[in-house]
Amino acid sequence: MDNRDQLEKKLDQLAMYMEKMKLAQYIDLLHNPKRLIWVNLIAGIARGFGIAIGFTLLGAIAFLILQRLVGLNxxxxxxxxxxxxxxxxxxxxxKP
Structure with missing residues (x-):
């Protein structure tokens, strides 16, 4: 009976880990190609927008730093x- 109790305990832990990972939702997503494409499209747009904003801000900061360095002669x-x-x-x- 001890092995059976250990097996049940391990199965309960496995079920708990699967719940935490939201494995069921992930499998549902994989079986629904339209939703998968939509989710990835939105994620890609958000990443691209974030990269564009971040690069613009970093470029502006770099430009300001360069201007300050020129002022130091x-x-x-x-x-x-x-x-x-x-x-x-x-x-x-x-400039002309």
């Missing part, structure tokens, strides 16, 4: 960054 770094910023502004059409 560091010998080598300042000249390089000033040339880089002039190139960016010319490519945007901001």
């Amino acid at each position: 560091l010998p080598l770094v300042g000249d390089f960054i000033a040339e880089l910023m002039n190139y960016v502004q010319e490519s945007k059409g901001l």
Whole structure:
């Protein structure tokens, strides 16, 4: 009987783990291709939007830091960054 009790205890633990993993919902999702495609589409759009926003913010912060470094007039770094910023502004059409 001891083995049977251990087996039942293990089965109960397995059932509890499966409930925590929401395995039934995942299997239902796999059997419904339309819902799976929809969920993945929404997730992809959200990831893409997040990446675009994050990259834009990081780029703006980097640009501000570069502007501040130019203002410090560091010998080598300042000249390089000033040339880089002039190139960016010319490519945007901001400078004649």
